[in-house]
Amino acid sequence: MYHHPDLTPFTPRQRPSLRAAATNMIENWPSQAYRDDYAMMRGIWPILPKTLLLSDPALIEEVLIAKAEKFSRDRFQTRALANAVNRQSVFFAEGADWRWQRRAVSPAFRHDKLQALIPTFIQCAYSLAQEWRHAPQDAIIDVAPAMSRVTFDIILTAVLGAGAQDFDREKFLAAINPSLSTIAWRFLYARIGVPSFLPFPGASRVAESVDWLHNALTTLVAQRRASAGDHADILGLLLSARDPETGRIMNDEELVSNLYTFMIAGHETSATALGWTLWLLAHDQTSQQRVREEIQTIIGDRDIVVEDVEKIIFTRQTLQESMRLFPPAIGVGRAPIEDIDIGPHKIRAGELAIIAGWCVHRHEKIWDDPNGFDPDRFSTESAKGRHRCAYLPFGAGPRICIGMNFAMLEMTVILATLTRHFRFSLVPGHHIELATNLTLRSKNGLPLNISPL
Numbered sequence: 214m215y216h217h218p219d220l221t222p223f224t225p226r227q228r229p230s231l232r233a234a235a236t237n238m239i240e241n242w243p244s245q246a247y248r249d250d251y252a253m254m255r256g257i258w259p260i261l262p263k264t265l266l267l268s269d270p271a272l273i274e275e276v277l278i279a280k281a282e283k284f285s286r287d288r289f290q291t292r293a294l295a296n297a298v299n300r301q302s303v304f305f306a307e308g309a310d311w312r313w314q315r316r317a318v319s320p321a322f323r324h325d326k327l328q329a330l331i332p333t334f335i336q337c338a339y340s341l342a343q344e345w346r347h348a349p350q351d352a353i354i355d356v357a358p359a360m361s362r363v364t365f366d367i368i369l370t371a372v373l374g375a376g377a378q379d380f381d382r383e384k385f386l387a388a389i390n391p392s393l394s395t396i397a398w399r400f401l402y403a404r405i406g407v408p409s410f411l412p413f414p415g416a417s418r419v420a421e422s423v424d425w426l427h428n429a430l431t432t433l434v435a436q437r438r439a440s441a442g443d444h445a446d447i448l449g450l451l452l453s454a455r456d457p458e459t460g461r462i463m464n465d466e467e468l469v470s471n472l473y474t475f476m477i478a479g480h481e482t483s484a485t486a487l488g489w490t491l492w493l494l495a496h497d498q499t500s501q502q503r504v505r506e507e508i509q510t511i512i513g514d515r516d517i518v519v520e521d522v523e524k525i526i527f528t529r530q531t532l533q534e535s536m537r538l539f540p541p542a543i544g545v546g547r548a549p550i551e552d553i554d555i556g557p558h559k560i561r562a563g564e565l566a567i568i569a570g571w572c573v574h575r576h577e578k579i580w581d582d583p584n585g586f587d588p589d590r591f592s593t594e595s596a597k598g599r600h601r602c603a604y605l606p607f608g609a610g611p612r613i614c615i616g617m618n619f620a621m622l623e624m625t626v627i628l629a630t631l632t633r634h635f636r637f638s639l640v641p642g643h644h645i646e647l648a649t650n651l652t653l654r655s656k657n658g659l660p661l662n663i664s665p666l
């Protein structure tokens with residue numbers, strides 16, 4: 214067995230702890246989930262429903278794909294993540310409402326729309342590279358917030374088009390902060406059954422900022438409705454979306470909810486994945502050099518163009534391997550609508566199934582050297598025959614992440630732009646402690662030494 218202490222920053226706990234539930238909840242996932250098909254979650258609190266942690270691809274396929282319509286989202290996750298701004302979005306909708314919303318938002322993520330966004334990806338990545346060029350030689354930069362900034366710029370342009378210029382991004386980012394930074398509390402309260410009317414630290418700031426966000430986005434939608442002309446951005450597509458069967462269009466609450474969801478889900482996740490990727494490449498200089506050489510061979514010294522993105526295969530594999538080791542979403546939760554059999558298990562209505570992406574990605578039976586970093590695992594040759602649910606950074610089945618291709622394109626462009634211009638190395642003495650908030654973050658950031666090439 215190989216040892217990668219930096220890449221396995223904790224040991225699964227024998228007994229679940231409240232502290233872990235509030236900081237890094239994966240610590241409470243039992244070690245069997247990395248060896249066996251499933252594990253039973255032990256409750257920290259007696260009122261927690263029975264929870265089955267699934268880490269076998271075939272069982273996961275049953276839940277997410279074959280019997281998908283028999284499950285709804287996990288109500289604890291919904292309680293922790295939903296608020297007055299986002300609760301009517303495609304992310305939280307269920308049944309027929311979800312189906313229509315998913316149909317309505319899908320055109321915004323079609324291949325041709327994404328291709329048209331590549332110049333925006335290139336331009337935003339290039340602006341960040343320019344900024345870093347002016348940093349002092351060998352500056353230490355925390356790449357986690359830097360990645361959030363660049364992916365936020367991108368999603369803003371994708372959603373609002375030219376309107377992104379007038380958008381007060383600083384105020385928006387300040388307003389989402391209280392919600393994001395208290396998610397761990399809300400998860401904890403939800404999971405241990407604290408009633409939702411009881412405040413948690415920071416609750417009043419969350420309420421204020423959610424009000425502000427709701428008003429700001431409602432005004433934005435109203436302004437756009439009043440303005441003339443068609444817009445090719447995501448907001449424009451949502452405004453013109455019409456259900457082909459019923460003719461239904463989105464009301465203002467649904468529009469605001471989806472805008473907010475795209476703005477958050479569309480930048481936090483990709484930023485997290487990019488941060489971990491740069492950190493892993495700093496850890497593995499050989500792979501970093503291979504990414505750089507691939508870009509040199511395929512792109513040389515000219516600007517990146519749309520056609521390059523599909524050709525830089527190792528760069529893409531690096532992102533895939535990074536999301537295997539550090540998936541931005543550690544898992545997805547599901548609750549059966551009625552009693553159901555999954556493999557040999559009977560899951561009753563009211564109980565929970567957690568699809569433990571983190572454990573599947575480090576499962577002893579699925580991967581050689583599961584905790585080691587090796588982008589070649591995602592070469593066509595090596596990936597051949599791998600179960601479709603053995604790798605789940607974006608989930609699977611009908612509710613698979615709608616922004617998957619958007620994110621892969623965007624991240625490939627950003628990674629290529631940064632790696633060709635800078636060398637990344639680890640800061641001695643910095644150690645990783647994981648924090649499971651909205652996404653899987655490093656508690657003390659991802660500071661790296663960055664030197665221009």
Ligand code: HEM
Pocket residue numbers: 303304305315474475478479480482483486540541542544545546605606607608609611612613614615616617619620
């Ligand atoms: C690396 C980046 C990303 C990761 C790792 C990621 C991951 C995920 C995961 C795991 C799910 C849940 C699937 C489930 O519950 O079964 C999801 C759903 C979703 N994601 Fe992403 N996501 C990323 C980027 C994006 C982007 C860029 C957008 C939008 C611009 C987006 C929008 C959504 C939406 C709207 C859903 C809900 C889909 C539904 O319920 O039908 N995501 N994502």
